[in-house]
Amino acid sequence: MVKIAPSILSADFSRLREQVAAVEEAGVEYLHIDVMDGHFVPNITIGPPVVASLRPHSRLVFDVHLMIEKPDYYIEEFIAAGADLVTVHVEACTHLHRTVTRIKEKGALAGIALNPATPLALVEPILPTVDLVLLMTVNPGFGGQRFIGEIVSKLEALCDLRAKYALKFEIEVDGGINVNTAPAVVRAGAGVLVTGSAIFTAPDIATAIHDLRAAAHSTLVCIKT
């Protein structure tokens, strides 16, 4: 079963609570929260107070994607605010194993994210330690960008590594995911689909989620037959 993680980056921030309720009612599994610092990526978004203010109003898994430099300084604060899963960028961590261990010690699930140009070889030794690997399918920083198709082969290679070492981490893809691109990533092994603009700029949120799930599921049916 493929999980859907709406990214609130493309939500109407003046109606954030209402929009989170809409995706939750539509049956998604995760809420993807993009944190940007204006240094690691050229954009600034939200911090722990926004996570804390949403927490009492949602039972979704809060999937916090830290696109920030020096993530170690902020891990504890995001977990205290209500993050269930904290994902850090490999490119922002000098001591990745230490950072992942810290996330887990503080009681959250630990994810690692790779930019499109970052090779899998860089994270292979740490794969047994992580709960999730996020492959960026756009260059991070903004919603609404075009999906980078070349990442599909990297996704297949990651899936092969997971099978080879009998590991259990989830594989999430992020950036440019919609009804047209979802089938290829699901076929290649993605289990969690982050989708921002395709959900929050659609005329109807529930319909957009239904259509995305149908696109992902149709691929799985194809594989079985």
Ligand SMILES: O=C(CO)[C@H](O)[C@H](O)COP(=O)(O)O
């Ligand atoms: O991490 C991100 C950008 O850095 C976002 O999660 C991602 O871009 C989702 O937005 P969209 O589905 O519109 O591409």
Ligand SMILES: [Fe+2]
């Ligand atoms: Fe993201």
